[in-house]
Amino acid sequence: MNRPLLALASLFSLVIGAVSAPAADKPNIIFILCDDLGSGDVKCFNPEGKIATPHMDRLAKEGVKFTDAHSGSSVCTPTRYGVMTGRYAWRSKLQSGVLGGLSPRLVEQGRLTVANLLKEQGYSTHCVGKWHLGMDWVRKGEVAELNIESADQVNNVDYTKPITNGPTSVGFDTYFGISASLDMVPYCFIENDHVTANPTETMKLEMNAAGGRKSFTREGPGAPGFRGEDVLPALTERAKKIIAEKAAAAAKGSPFFIYLPLNSPHTPILPSEKWVGKSGISLYADFVMETDDAIGQVMRATEEAGIGQDTLIIVTSDNGCSPSADYPKLAAAGHNPSAIYRGHKADIFDGGHRVPFIVRWPAKVRGGQTSTQLVCLTDFMATAADIVGAKLPDNAAEDSFSFLPALLGESGQTTRKSVIHHSINGSFALREGDWKLELCAGSGGWSDPRPGSPGEKGLPDTQLYHLKDDIAEKNNLQSSEPAVVTKMTAELEKIIADGRSTPGAAQKNAVDVLVRKPTPAAKGKKKAK
Template sequence: MNRFFVFTTLLCLAFAVSSQAGDKPNIIFVLCDDLGYGDVKCLNPDGKIATPSFDRLAKEGMIFTDAHSGSSVCTPTRYGVMTGRYAWRSKLQSGVLGGLSPRLIEQGRLTVANMLKAQGYSTHCVGKWHLGMDWVRKGDVEALNIEKAEQVNNVDYTKPITNGPTSVGFDTYYGISASLDMVPYCFIENDHVVANPTETMKLVMNKGGAVSYTREGPGSPGFRGEDVLPTFTREAKKVIEAKAKAGAPFFLYLPLNSPHTPILPSEKWQGKSGISLYADFVMETDDALGQIMKATEDAGIAKDTLIIVTSDNGCSPSADYPKLLAAGHNPSYNMRGHKADIFDGGHRVPYIVRWPAKVKGGQTSSQIVCLTDFMATAADITGVKLPETAAEDSFSILPALLGESGKPVRQSVIHHSINGSFALREGDWKLELCAGSGGWSDPRPGSPGEKGLPDTQLYNLKTDIAEKDNLEAKNPEIVTKMKSQLDEIIISGRSTPGAPQKNAVEVVLRKPTPAAKPNAKGKGNGKKKAK
């Protein structure tokens, strides 16, 4: 996709006739980090963490109880939010990026920020980016690798950063490059660090019990993990207040750093839950949401502001599950697994929408939706017809929000785990093309517990939300049908109607386990590949 094509696409979008001309809402998309479905009180009646802001948003808006992140880890989900495309169609086939990784979003790919900017929106990002940006490297360094400690000092932090958020459609950016357990430990404003990271530091992960630390590397003097969430909240409120006065529609993408590790609630929130630091951090995250809501209300724009709040994946096992479970709180609610897994605990996430001007409050929808659907929804709201080369896996949820139709928003959704394992959800059925979790819970890939298990799992989530009863052997026709559908979606380069598109790389449908041996012909594990 060349730059001329992108320019002409944006030009067409800018002159598109909007079905809601003059009636474009402000849009605020809040993406929590590692917040479990069961961490939100209105979604988990047995939950022990107070979340009054989430609960009020739900009372005044609409809950989607069957919403899914594009992946069970963060970078690929963020790619999907920004592009409306599953990340496994990109070069990222497993895992996540680091804080010094290069830009993941392809040059020329249309993003939701670019699209809304063409429709007259001012566009702003505050928070954790984690989609890569290009730092100026010192010396002869071929690539920046988060796993190689010596690489973190081969960056000239005094030079402007290229290919960050402002290169994909955002007018302004204030945040951190990746997760707060990754270097560099510094704030970034637009294309430069706010303060040069001249110190070597690491952040304490847990102040209670055993102490562990984040990766060691460059940090700005005085930078503290406890200050990051309050800073994001403050900067987001500034955007809301300034843009409300300007009178034109705005888009604010607010990817928070919480409650991801390092679990560092600010001092005023430590001990508030009476359960654990993680529970305290969830409460502070809830308070941040409340401040965002209040900012729109104080500015007089709440009625015409669409707020979506969700999470990039399920809760991490680093959240001290034993302590939470002992208190009677399960971050995954009644589902199996957690962050990184192919099981629903890895990717079924909170998803709450408030838009007083259009969406009736107090509603609950059981429709299957995915975070990739944001782009098509934003396009539908603003009357934009998306080109066939964009948002290939994005379906508009606007009809569900407006109560216009009982038809499903989407027929199916594809799930992806940290090691690249695939699953297909259609109706009540869920097909998983791996023997175990595909992630961090038992049975882990390549573990003794996974050995001997069927290499395919099939669950009926209507009767077995905990994914305990594998029905694969009893329903071979369903397995065959769903496997064929999954192949077709992968090969077509899209799950939405339209002309076939190309995936960036060959997509391997079944991932070899860490202990996999070459087959007799010496060509890997011999499994079929979908291209």
């Protein structure tokens, strides 16, 4: 390790280790992040839902179900950045959209992550799954920094060389998974800092035998024999293996942390052969059921290893369900992945970012609870610090509030009072109490009215909804409640300008942040640093 990195590691150790919980009070932690699982796809959150999810339902019965939980963004990469850092991703250089499978590292050098935090507290740390936060591949030429790759970029990577700045550079002892979504190159597994098999074949859009499933949606390099159907089972088996290997040490006071970002039920919708047709609804519903089963297997692995009581399991999703999930078939069966909420993945509406969120920790948390506490996935880092008794420095987890009081049933101990939402095109919203302010004319995403569409023309450039009376966001009150709009806009601008939403010294955003997208409908563009 070079001197700057060694000094940085020592600093982390001093700051984080200043206060520490006894080893016996440090649970094993498994954070399971489903991909594009809608809030209405989980039966315990949507009794009207038509997809069976017995394992998530059991988890909720034995833990706490949060009904007002939100991803940091309505798309995946920025949400993952928030989970890892406790910071809204729009404070980074990524202001809209997502990364590709070959994009460079997004998490800044020197930034404290939840993996760093727990490692300094004596945890062994493991990442298993879809990373989608960038890593540095050896290039043969120039490459665009953030966008999904062009054919030229795909073909100038030397896949035989070690990868740098991946998960093992931000605090994880081990990594096994895929670089991004299964519709992004390269189509291969990665172990720590190298591909497990060189992607020497060209994968194309093709149809599989089981119901006309699409295997890949972007042509590019793949490893021989690599199949999308095999990814979820492989990730599940690897997580179970780590649990089995670390159980003995965990029982003696050396806990582990597994970050398990699944590839499912994101497109391409590829349930394993044995799950095809199980739902009787659609392949997407089959894939949700297989995802639920994978979660059940992880739960059972902790119980069979004798560490179920002392293992904290979180299950959630990175954003709402994608419109590519074959909504017509789901609707025909009476199923809505967004339940009662408007919109879906990519949108500023609640269907884009309101997600299922379940926490089980038998040793400390009473089961069967339902919490209405406002939660954002950025809150995982502060909660982990709270659990292990670590103090976070001012320049870390700037948008992370601990939800441990809600887990422990401490009434009146509300920590988060507002949350900022962000859509795929970079539109902002502020939620505070029952009010939700949206600084865009339409969805900011993929549902109607889409940005720049004829349906958006002529609409007010601001939306204000009172969610207690209008959870479906149908009645825009911006014209009748100008004082609320003014007050909430100022609050949003201040949170952006301060570089943090938590108490502490002001911090800097990586770039100037546009409060409003520069569209003809959005008047009075403002900037905050």
